[in-house]
Structures are given as C-alpha cells and as structure tokens.
Amino acid sequence: MTIESLQKKWNRENWISIESGKNNLPKVVLTTPNSLCEVYLHGAHITSFKTNNKKVEHLFVSEKSIFQDLKAIRGGIPLIWPQFGPGSIQTHGFARNIDWEISRVFVNDKSQSVEIEFTLHSSEYSQKIWGVTNEFKTTYTVTLHADHLDLGFDVRNVGQIPIEFQLAFHTYYSISDIENVHVLGLKNRDYIDKLDNMKIVKEQRRELTVRSEVDSVYLNVVPEQNYQPLQLVDLGRKQTVTLTYDYQNIPDVVVWNPWIEKSKKMDDFQDDEYKQMICIEVGVINKPIKLTTNQLFQTKHSIIPSPMPAKEPSL
Numbered sequence: 001m002t003i004e005s006l007q008k009k010w011n012r013e014n015w016i017s018i019e020s021g022k023n024n025l026p027k028v029v030l031t032t033p034n035s036l037c038e039v040y041l042h043g044a045h046i047t048s049f050k051t052n053n054k055k056v057e058h059l060f061v062s063e064k065s066i067f068q069d070l071k072a073i074r075g076g077i078p079l080i081w082p083q084f085g086p087g088s089i090q091t092h093g094f095a096r097n098i099d100w101e102i103s104r105v106f107v108n109d110k111s112q113s114v115e116i117e118f119t120l121h122s123s124e125y126s127q128k129i130w131g132v133t134n135e136f137k138t139t140y141t142v143t144l145h146a147d148h149l150d151l152g153f154d155v156r157n158v159g160q161i162p163i164e165f166q167l168a169f170h171t172y173y174s175i176s177d178i179e180n181v182h183v184l185g186l187k188n189r190d191y192i193d194k195l196d197n198m199k200i201v202k203e204q205r206r207e208l209t210v211r212s213e214v215d216s217v218y219l220n221v222v223p224e225q226n227y228q229p230l231q232l233v234d235l236g237r238k239q240t241v242t243l244t245y246d247y248q249n250i251p252d253v254v255v256w257n258p259w260i261e262k263s264k265k266m267d268d269f270q271d272d273e274y275k276q277m278i279c280i281e282v283g284v285i286n287k288p289i290k291l292t293t294n295q296l297f298q299t300k301h302s303i304i305p306s307p308m309p310a311k312e313p314s315l
C-alpha cells in the first residue's frame with residue numbers, strides 16, 4: 001500500500017497520522033495531548049515514545065540505525081519472535097525484519113488514549129524461513145495513554161500441527177548516562193550469564209548497575225512477597241520507568257548493554273552509544289510456548305515512566 005492510501009484509510013485527525021519515515025518507510029505517529037509514539041510498519045517497530053507534553057523521549061534509537069527491508073532497526077522496541085537469539089532460524093526471528101499490516105485503530109476520547117493493531121500472518125516468506133507447517137496469525141496492539149504505553153501480543157496457531165516459539169519485547173531505553181542508572185527488581189533471581197558460558201548465577205544486587213558488557217537472562221521473574229517491581233531508575237533524569245508484564249506468560253527478563261568493544265563491532269551502532277542506552281527485555285525465553293491447532297497465546301506488557309520518588313522503598 002502507498003503512504004497516501006494508508007493515510008486515507010487510517011489517519012484520524014489529532015490522533016493518528018501515517019507519515020513517511022526514514023528511508024521513506026511508512027510510520028504511524030500516535031499522539032495524545034501529552035504523549036507521542038511512532039511505529040514503523042517495518043517490524044511493527046516502535047521507535048519513539050514521549051511523555052511530559054511530548055518533551056521526554058523514553059526510547060533510544062541509534063544514529064547509525066539502518067532503515068531497510070529485511071534488516072532490524074537498531075533501537076526502539078524490536079519484536080523478537082518466534083526465536084530469541086541464535087538458533088534454527090535467523091537470530092531473534094523474523095518478525096522485526098518484515099512489514100506488518102495495520103488491522104484496526106481506536107481512539108478513546110474519554111480516556112485520551114489511542115490504539116493501533118498490527119497483524120502478521122504466515123506467508124511465503126515465513127514458510128521459507130520457519131517451514132511450511134508453521135502457520136500463525138499474530139497481532140500486536142500498541143496503546144498510547146497520556147503517561148504510559150501498553151503493548152499486547154497475541155499468537156494463534158492456524159495450522160495443523162503444534163507451533164513453538166519464544167518472544168521478547170527487546171526495548172532500548174534512552175538514559176542520561178549509563179553511569180547514572182540502575183535496575184531494581186532482580187535481586188535473588190537466577191540468571192543465565194550469556195557472557196560466561198551460559199552459567200546460572202544468583203543475582204545478589206538490589207541495585208543492578210552496568211560498568212562493563214552485560215548480557216543476562218533472568219529466569220522466571222514472577223512476583224513474590226514484598227515484591228519490588230522491575231524498574232529502571234535514572235538518577236540523571238530523576239525518573240523511574242516501571243515495567244509491568246504478564247508474569248504467567250512472559251516471565252523472563254534480559255538486561256543487555258554491549259559496552260565498548262561490542263559497540264565498535266556493530267555496524268549500525270555508534271562506538272559511544274552504549275552510554276546512552278540500556279536494554280531491558282521482557283519475554284518468554286527459557287521455556288518456549290507451545291500452541292496446538294487453533295490455540296491462542298495472549299500477553300501484555302506496560303512501560304510506565306514517572307518522576308523519581310523522593311525516597312525509594314528499601315526492601
């Protein structure tokens with residue numbers, strides 16, 4: 001579809017506007033009086049989420065990101081599906097590399113929120129990569145509220161045999177400086193240290209800081225008594241971002257920062273950009289989801305920024 005025909009079908013005055021993005025790829029701009037969110041059809045990839053009268057950007061996108069067919073955008077929220085990391089198909093699956101279709105929009109004047117739904121069906125392309133028998137219908141719902149973002153991801157097995165997948169919302173948060181941030185909510189959780197032979201380690205720290213490369217998959221981060229929510233605290237911005245997610249279905253949490261050497265090796269990332277971002281990814285990684293014929297998987301994730309509380313609860 002051309003940008004003009006997309007505009008004709010989906011534009012809603014003051015709330016939804018289809019625009020030509022980087023490299024002329026179509027992007028959807030959602031706005032409420034206080035917030036803004038941009039989503040490329042390519043990968044249904046969110047590249048911007050702003051609140052505070054659209055002045056504070058919460059997502060990081062690399063200056064060197066390539067906006068091109070079959071290549072993932074570096075930053076924002078890549079959708080990792082149906083595989084996390086390397087495996088039998090390309091690293092992190094194919095959902096982030098291809099175009100999704102808009103299937104529904106909804107403006108809620110009363111609650112001052114706006115919603116858009118994207119759909120991805122099995123296709124010749126997915127069959128070539130993932131096999132002809134893996135048939136699916138996937139929907140991704142992005143709801144922009146005045147001060148937070150809700151994401152919904154559903155998969156239905158529309159084929160004849162079971163399908164199996166992993167999933168992650170691979171969010172790159174924009175931060176004042178890596179030295180100013182810490183992550184709360186992971187203390188006493190076991191994680192797979194991908195940088196140390198996949199060793200399983202227990203997290204000892206209440207405040208997780210990053211001072212070198214980190215690539216850790218925290219397992220089964222479900223609420224316990226005296227639960228400290230998963231939060232990114234930025235002392236420079238005086239801001240906290242609280243991450244809530246459907247603990248039953250997407251219980252794993254990845255923390256990733258490439259640090260100096262790895263940054264230099266990535267051709268779509270500036271050498272010093274590791275200081276401006278941290279990835280905190282919620283998903284289902286350790287125990288893939290299996291869906292039988294016609295079975296539906298549904299999950300939710302929310303990103304909730306707020307000014308930093310004067311004093312953090314000490315748990």
Ligand SMILES: O=P(O)(O)OC[C@H]1O[C@H](O)[C@H](O)[C@@H](O)[C@@H]1O
Pocket residue numbers: 072085091092194215216254255256279281
């Ligand atoms: O370069 P990408 O394919 O986007 O992957 C970037 C990173 O994603 C995740 O966080 C993985 O745990 C890392 O191992 C990987 O390096």
